[in-house]
Amino acid sequence: MTLLFALYMAGLVASAMTGALAAGRRSMDWVGVLMLASVTALGGGSMRDVLLGHYPLSWVAEPWLLGLTSGAALVTVLVARYLHRLRITFLVLDAIGLVVTTLIGCDVAIQMDQPVSIVVLAGMITGCVGGVLRDVLCNQIPLLFSSELYASVSVLVGILYVSGLELGLPHDVVTLTGLTAGLALRLLAVRYGWGMPKFVYTKDWF
Amino acid sequence: MTLLFALYMAGLVASAMTGALAAGRRSMDWVGVLMLASVTALGGGSMRDVLLGHYPLSWVAEPWLLGLTSGAALVTVLVARYLHRLRITFLVLDAIGLVVTTLIGCDVAIQMDQPVSIVVLAGMITGCVGGVLRDVLCNQIPLLFSSELYASVSVLVGILYVSGLELGLPHDVVTLTGLTAGLALRLLAVRYGWGMPKFVYTKDWF
Amino acid sequence: MTLLFALYMAGLVASAMTGALAAGRRSMDWVGVLMLASVTALGGGSMRDVLLGHYPLSWVAEPWLLGLTSGAALVTVLVARYLHRLRITFLVLDAIGLVVTTLIGCDVAIQMDQPVSIVVLAGMITGCVGGVLRDVLCNQIPLLFSSELYASVSVLVGILYVSGLELGLPHDVVTLTGLTAGLALRLLAVRYGWGMPKFVYTKDWF
Numbered sequence: 001m002t003l004l005f006a007l008y009m010a011g012l013v014a015s016a017m018t019g020a021l022a023a024g025r026r027s028m029d030w031v032g033v034l035m036l037a038s039v040t041a042l043g044g045g046s047m048r049d050v051l052l053g054h055y056p057l058s059w060v061a062e063p064w065l066l067g068l069t070s071g072a073a074l075v076t077v078l079v080a081r082y083l084h085r086l087r088i089t090f091l092v093l094d095a096i097g098l099v100v101t102t103l104i105g106c107d108v109a110i111q112m113d114q115p116v117s118i119v120v121l122a123g124m125i126t127g128c129v130g131g132v133l134r135d136v137l138c139n140q141i142p143l144l145f146s147s148e149l150y151a152s153v154s155v156l157v158g159i160l161y162v163s164g165l166e167l168g169l170p171h172d173v174v175t176l177t178g179l180t181a182g183l184a185l186r187l188l189a190v191r192y193g194w195g196m197p198k199f200v201y202t203k204d205w206f
Numbered sequence: 207m208t209l210l211f212a213l214y215m216a217g218l219v220a221s222a223m224t225g226a227l228a229a230g231r232r233s234m235d236w237v238g239v240l241m242l243a244s245v246t247a248l249g250g251g252s253m254r255d256v257l258l259g260h261y262p263l264s265w266v267a268e269p270w271l272l273g274l275t276s277g278a279a280l281v282t283v284l285v286a287r288y289l290h291r292l293r294i295t296f297l298v299l300d301a302i303g304l305v306v307t308t309l310i311g312c313d314v315a316i317q318m319d320q321p322v323s324i325v326v327l328a329g330m331i332t333g334c335v336g337g338v339l340r341d342v343l344c345n346q347i348p349l350l351f352s353s354e355l356y357a358s359v360s361v362l363v364g365i366l367y368v369s370g371l372e373l374g375l376p377h378d379v380v381t382l383t384g385l386t387a388g389l390a391l392r393l394l395a396v397r398y399g400w401g402m403p404k405f406v407y408t409k410d411w412f
Numbered sequence: 413m414t415l416l417f418a419l420y421m422a423g424l425v426a427s428a429m430t431g432a433l434a435a436g437r438r439s440m441d442w443v444g445v446l447m448l449a450s451v452t453a454l455g456g457g458s459m460r461d462v463l464l465g466h467y468p469l470s471w472v473a474e475p476w477l478l479g480l481t482s483g484a485a486l487v488t489v490l491v492a493r494y495l496h497r498l499r500i501t502f503l504v505l506d507a508i509g510l511v512v513t514t515l516i517g518c519d520v521a522i523q524m525d526q527p528v529s530i531v532v533l534a535g536m537i538t539g540c541v542g543g544v545l546r547d548v549l550c551n552q553i554p555l556l557f558s559s560e561l562y563a564s565v566s567v568l569v570g571i572l573y574v575s576g577l578e579l580g581l582p583h584d585v586v587t588l589t590g591l592t593a594g595l596a597l598r599l600l601a602v603r604y605g606w607g608m609p610k611f612v613y614t615k616d617w618f
Binding site: 020021023024025026027028029030031032033035036046050053055056057060063066067077080083084136137138139 | 462463464465526527529530533544548551552553554556557558562563564607608609610611612613614615616
């Protein structure tokens with residue numbers, strides 16, 4: 001599917017750019033920028049593959065992916081001062097990245113004949129763990145754990161996708177449904193600040 | 207062994223609850239609570255399996271384990287305000303979890319015919335790394351590195367277990383000895399604040 | 413090659429000592445010191461092996477490596493107060509460690525018939541990731557991302573090594589060239605404070 005592939009590339013680039021900007025906010029050098037961008041973009045899929053024992057990892061089999069994420073990082077450094085004008089474009093690309101990588105993660109687990117719950121989880125890990133690694137390397141609590149709907153979108157997309165395939169619907173229809181629903185929900189969540197309820201606990205007894 | 211299995215479940219639940227409470231202390235949302243609880247409970251075994259190349263990971267083979275840790279996390283959110291009254295129960299469950307997961311980790315390495323030192327280390331990784339991952343994701347220095355006897359208890363249990371098996375003692379006797387000794391040592395360490403000596407270094411020359 | 417092996421040991425020891433000193437700066441106990449030293453010294457190679465699916469890991473196949481790193485950690489605790497007088501020795505050993513582990517990491521990937529880009533990356537991961545893990549466990553942003561030439565030295569050594577072998581030069585000549593060039597560049601970078609340009613970004617719009 002050429003469209004899905006193009007969206008995947010766009011998602012990787014957007015994800016790498018969030019990593020590069022996070023590096024810039026901590027005044028890292030170019031090495032840090034390249035590494036953080038690559039880890040953010042490819043870390044989720046790598047974590048999925050390591051946890052499932054699915055070798056070789058995508059970027060080991062296709063090293064040009066590292067070229068893509070490094071290129072995205074360098075472009076980010078060059079155009080950083082204008083990037084905030086592209087806020088909407090950027091958020092849309094990031095949301096596309098979340099949804100598409102989730103679908104790709106689900107597919108990997110499906111090809112390994114994993115049970116449904118692991119398929120959905122593999123999708124979520126692929127979509128979300130890159131950002132978690134980025135935040136850990138930037139020495140902050142992962143945004144994922146307290147921000148707007150993000151992991152939830154990923155889980156919902158995974159459930160829609162798996163359910164559709166189980167029901168025997170055509171692959172293209174299911175993919176498109178997952179994409180549209182996920183994209184809509186994520187963008188609405190950003191727009192209106194929707195989030196999951198928080199658990200606030202203040203005691204310190206153990 | 208049904209008893210060991212029941213203790214393992216109790217340990218996983220206690221471990222997931224420490225993860226959920228840590229998430230609550232940082233005001234994470236429900237997604238963060240579920241993830242942190244699952245990583246805390248299952249992260250040690252996952253790290254062991256990834257380092258030893260022992261696939262599939264426990265929760266991939268048995269996804270209901272994720273249901274258990276997620277359930278424990280949700281219950282924690284619901285009953286959090288009463289939990290501190292159960293402090294003793296909680297500490298005992300956590301100590302049981304440490305010791306039982308250590309024994310299970312040793313068993314995995316034994317079945318892989320690893321040398322004695324790797325068996326003991328596999329036990330320690332299984333027992334302790336979940337808490338390390340929890341603390342890293344909460345952006346703090348792992349408690350393990352400076353608190354009461356914890357990793358040391360795990361190592362001691364592993365050594366007792368391996369030595370007993372090498373000496374040809376019955377499996378049940380060795381397991382029970384490891385359990386009792388580990389549990390006693392951990393609870394005494396908590397009660398009396400026993401810890402390992404600290405290494406304090408203040409120079410900053412490299 | 414006996415010389416390379418001796419340099420590898422020296423590098424592991426130096427690397428373990430940086431981990432132990434970092435632990436001491438955070439007043440960790442002996443358990444933390446041993447763990448942090450071992451993770452710093454062996455974490456890079458472990459990360460490479462896990463990402464490439466190259467099992468068993470070095471310290472699983474040869475557990476005495478853990479004895480070496482633990483021993484280096486204990487010696488560090490004992491002689492810590494005199495260590496700063498050995499600053500030059502220490503920096504040289506650390507630089508040797510960086511270069512030699514890079515070469516060893518490249519060799520592992522070459523034996524797996526990986527493409528050139530993955531070989532260079534495997535070298536860099538082996539040389540640099542141990543320090544990243546050390547810093548993450550110490551709850552600080554990895555020094556690697558903003559300090560003097562370090563990862564860049566590793567990449568340069570990898571490129572020199574791979575190019576030399578591709579050109580059909582004798583293995584010893586290529587190894588020695590990589591060693592000398594890497595060592596010289598790293599020590600000059602420390603001496604004169606050479607670093608990569610930094611990317612400073614202050615906006616906070618996404």
